[in-house]
Amino acid sequence: MSIRVLLADDQPLVRSGLRVIMTDHPDLEVVGEAASGAEAVRLARETDPDVVLMDIRMPGMDGIEATRLIAASCATTRVLVLTTFDEDEYVYGALRAGASGFVVKDMAVDDILAAVRVVAAGDALIAPGITRRLIADLLDRPAPTTVRPPQPVEGITEREREVLTLVGRGRSNAEIADELFISVATAKSHVARLFAKLNARDRVQLVITAYEMGLVAAPR
Structure with a gap:
């Protein structure tokens, strides 16, 4: 059975790139794409994905609020935050909102896909x-x-x-x-x-x- 993935990112190029990459992996299936947090919440409720690959910075509702709503309403769906680690100060907020971990946008593609599989299996991404x-970096403030x-x-x-x-x-x-x-x-x-x-x-x-x-x- 394939892992059902919802892609949430306001950049079409990022979404299409991830979709193309996942197409080459039979254990991964993209069930939807969202360009905003609100759309991610709606599609998560409609498609019931195993994993939402969630960007943080999106127009309107951001990824943190979207994560909170998905975690509260989609019991079997897990959120994997997609972020730029060195710049994004909101990762901790996303984890507190219910995300199961994070991936960095400049990570190797294979590592991002491995992270999706880890989270889908019910484990935390963070080793x-x-x-x-x-x-x-994120909890020592100040x-x-x-x-x-x-x-x-x-x-x-x-x-x-x-x-x-x-x-x-x-x-x-x-x-x-x-x-x-x-x-x-x-x-x-x-x-x-x-x-x-x-x-x-x-x-x-x-x-x-x-x-x-x-x-x-x-x-x-």
Whole structure:
């Protein structure tokens, strides 16, 4: 079964280029193209895609608001933000709105397509190394004068709190298992329970929760 993709970008050349590229990959199917955030929301509701490849800067409704509306109304659709990482200061807002990750417009085509597949499979796009860079560039704003004490997280165990802290530091399940002296399967189980208890769509939102709760500090 192919992965159904909705392309949302105000530049026709970007959309047509992505469509042509995806045509050569039988596991990917473009089910629609949107030139604005409002059109992306409408088409997402009509076509029920697996992934929306979402630009941020579009006329009218931007990609952040469109992401928020799609995440709220299309339970099975995941949003992959398409952005220029070094310039776009709105990526964090998109992740908070419910996006499952991001791709950079100047990435290799194969990497963008791989990201679509990762997100469609239900995983977060952001790998540990990229997570650290993302947090450093987008969440460290500005450096606080005092360190905020960790906030209580209702409904999770002390072990789950430890796991959430390590997720916030960009650790993979294997790295979490190694640090806590547990099996990878157990680490994965803890992460799955955190998804349910914190109502998080994916690992990206767990990272954000860890930072907002003060469990980890943004890297310097």
